[in-house]
Amino acid sequence: MMRSLMNHFFFVWKDLHYQYWLKIIRQIADNSLARFGFIIFCGFTLAIDIKKVILEDEYISDSVKQYFNTSFVRGTPGPDSPFVEEMFKKHGMEATTMWKRFQEEGAPMKVDV
Numbered sequence: 001m002m003r004s005l006m007n008h009f010f011f012v013w014k015d016l017h018y019q020y021w022l023k024i025i026r027q028i029a030d031n032s033l034a035r036f037g038f039i040i041f042c043g044f045t046l047a048i049d050i051k052k053v054i055l056e057d058e059y060i061s062d063s064v065k066q067y068f069n070t071s072f073v074r075g076t077p078g079p080d081s082p083f084v085e086e087m088f089k090k091h092g093m094e095a096t097t098m099w100k101r102f103q104e105e106g107a108p109m110k111v112d113v
Helices: 002-012 018-028 032-046 050-056 062-071 082-090 095-104
Strands: none
Touching: 018 032, 018 050, 018 095, 032 050, 032 082, 032 095, 050 062, 082 095
């Protein structure tokens, strides 16, 4: 259910600039329920290195940074599933096009584009 909602959210807002995604991350970082779903979403769908974003952002609380350091020792998930490519194709999009745009907008990425 959460994945479906997040995917809908993504395709509705697919043209959103990375700086706006960053604002969303900052606003939900302290909400443990929203944070978990968004971590998965950022990694699998957006290919953003959410752990790096959290750890380097001055506006994120130390408790959230501690959570990421202890819960994601090896990093957060990336888009390594065929499901991701299928999802993009289903919506007439190329994943690498969006990921490259995010990288150009300053996002740390989980993929080489």
